[in-house]
Amino acid sequence: MTGSADERRGGMASPASHPLLAALRTAIGQEFVLAGGDLPAFELDWRQRCRGKALAVARPADTAQVAEIMRICARHGVGVVPQGGNTGLVGGSVPDDSGSEILLSTLRMSKIRQVDTANLTLTAEAGCVLQSVQDAAMRHGLLFPLSLGAEGSCTIGGNLATNAGGTQVLRYGNARELCLGLEVVTAGGEIWSGLTGLRKDNTGYDLRDLFIGSEGTLGIITAATLKLFPQPAAVTTAMAGCGSLDAAVRLLELARIRTGPALTGFEAMNAASLALVAKHFPQLRQPLPAMPWIVLVELSDVEGEAHARDALEALLGEAIEGGLAADAAVAENLAQAHHMWHLRESITLAQAQEGFHIKHDVALPASRLTAFCADADALLARAFPQARVVNFGHLGDGNLHYNVQAPAGGDSAEWVRRHEEDVTGAVYDTVAAHGGSISAEHGIGAIKRARLARHKHPLEIALMRSLKQALDPGNLLNPGRLLPPPI
Template identity: 65%
Template sequence: MTDLLKTLKDIVGDAHVLAEGDLTAWEQDWRKRSRGKALAVVRPRTTQEVADVVRACAAAGTSIVPQGGNTGLVGGSVPDESGTQVLLSLTRMNTVRNIDPANLTITVEAGCVLQSLQDTAQEAGFLFPLSLAAEGSCTIGGNLSTNAGGTQVLRYGNTRDLCLGLEVVTAQGEIWEGLSGLRKDNTGYDLRDLFIGSEGTLGIITAATMKLYPLPAATLTAWAAVPSLEDAVKLLGLAQKHLASSLTGFEVMGQFALSLVAKHFTQMRIPLYKDVPYCVLLENADSESELHARTQFERLLETALEEGCVTDAVVAENLAQAHQLWHIRESIPLAQAEEGLNIKHDISVAVSRIPQYCRETDALLAQEIPGVRMVNFGHLGDGNLHYNVQAPVGGDAAQFLRDYEERVNTIVYDQVHKHGGSISAEHGVGSIKVDKVPNYKSPVAVEMMRAVKRALDPRGTLNPGRVVRL
């Protein structure tokens, strides 16, 4: 391995091959559930350096784990415990290469932080709509590798839908230059979509051309109290009817999830949550004016109140109030972490089936674990829930995980499968779910995935043991 380290230093420079000292920032995942040991952390600055690193590692028979901001939740971007893998950090590749106003595109390198991309687009007079709680530290390469979703999928789609082109280093160290930014290119297989969501197992994304949108004339946020999940689904239908494509966000939050925010972030004022099982956060991005947006919102909420699917609601009066409401929603994962270790799920079910799914699964978990607490929240507008499970009050959280994690996952995933859903909506598969996928995905689909992996990475150099096992 000494020869490989020397070669890697020759490629990226001595200062950017880290093999000693505290490497926790790269070797431990955000949840602190996975901790590995890297042979070295390698930090290239150019696509050519990435290609040279891949070739060197392939020649040495050393596998590579690509990493962006290391904000993933499924253990997909940290090394294993062998001490033999190279951790390839792309954070130095953070340049905005080009903005094309006429084509409504922006081309950025994979290590560009999402918030920097958002800010650059806004400064140029455009909107880049991908929005996540981790946007201050996650990178666009990581977003693409997991096909991240976030809070505006309802209007703009997942990261896949926002991407028009990629630059990728293959497992053989070749560079695919596919950054054209074309909206129509029907010359064979869609290689772009193949790499998006593959979690670095088929190739290493080094740059991307992303869609831009005109800035909305006005963006308004409302918070509504709803008597049940059925009523939340009914409110969604009304919102889609009244707001059409102006509806950019529709988030549901369970009462217990909001109570954790109130408990652990006492400075936050959370409206309307104490007397209802769920609250909904809606966003209306209007292309006409604030008056038009507010009129639409008021008509929607009046109708919802008349039909009984909303018991009370507030509309943010200004941008600061809107940010406060969104901050409450984004603080739920942090509040849950403060409450103690928990079992996280990122599931998708058809919107129409979510109330029945939750009712049945809540009952099964309560029967299995008396006193269990459900932290249920997420993107109801696109059928994606973060259906998380917290230990009973006063219990040993670590022991709870040891005793129940496997059983809880089985219950949750079996129910997802029963209702025709997916066990991973926006977080990816990583190492945490890789052995679950064959249980809940068609054997034909799994074998096709294996065939793609064998074709593009026959030596298993790129992020082995993630997404699919050979």
């Protein structure tokens, strides 16, 4: 904490008359500095687990205003919390409860600045909703492949600040790999114009990747130049039933060999996941009978529908023949393909319907997935025999949402309150034992900071702190997020 901490913590004039607010109103306009009654929508996170209290919400129109806000806040020693669509799952984009932070919403900065079809790039402002970026690419016959559940409301700035993942990572990479250049406002309120559309540029340190995934703690991303791809001629989807996770992993290996870069999706769902979907959404037909694991395979093809189907059927045929799958169904049309994805995406909603549960977002090397799940399953079965493991995720990236549902029938809220610490501790320790990550795609935010201290080597945390100190010496940028609390 810096010398500004006292000021942040109160003992000041009442919020509405804070001298900072007058400066912000002058800088970006009275109506774009919200204080008092208008804030709750900004102060509560999507999962409703983190509620904070901001001094005010600032809604800048452009990068120059973001820089001006940052300079004003720096003068007053006031922390700034950047927020895009506020769909993060770790409390990284809501203010703390001190009532002293400025929440900076990027939602008014939603211009697509440029689409360069010859260079296959698109430059968007931070507040662009992901789906509107996808749509802009599509209007030019191109593809922006980042895709995740919240795409209708998350913003590209938030996607980059958290290095979002999603369903096409195994082919196109995370948000990081889809970004060529950034525009960033620094802690000092300067503007770094790094909006290059270059595929190769070895002229200095990789500032871009340092800002990406830093969760707003090193700078505020205000725009980005993104990679586009030609639209595939056809996309084909199938489901296959596997007798074990090991069989599913071996099917993934086979798919990589047989279909190479055409493989754009490989999701897996354990039986408990789809059983919950069947229970709460019985109207959703499940194309395959229950199996220990169901995988969803998607191929994108440059030649066309028939070629894609042939490849997918050949793959699944070989898998069934080789004992990796018991059964498979290829979508006959787009509606059926959407239905398969809808089943996958309904797991989260079915879990919410079922009651309180404990979420995890872990990644393992593909070679350790089976052993990790066997160990974690056994550990939980011993300690919490009534709990249910709802395990699903992006198997192609080794990313599992290894969630633990409270026992059926009881008070699920109470169970989660009582056991979350132990359950998550057991899961994370097992992840660590298998060389995995405790946050594959959601980030650290406010919620996982303490866990980070346990699972990162002190040297790595020291290196991270020295970078934070170098770029934000006043600790003004999203303070109290990502870095573990000081010891």
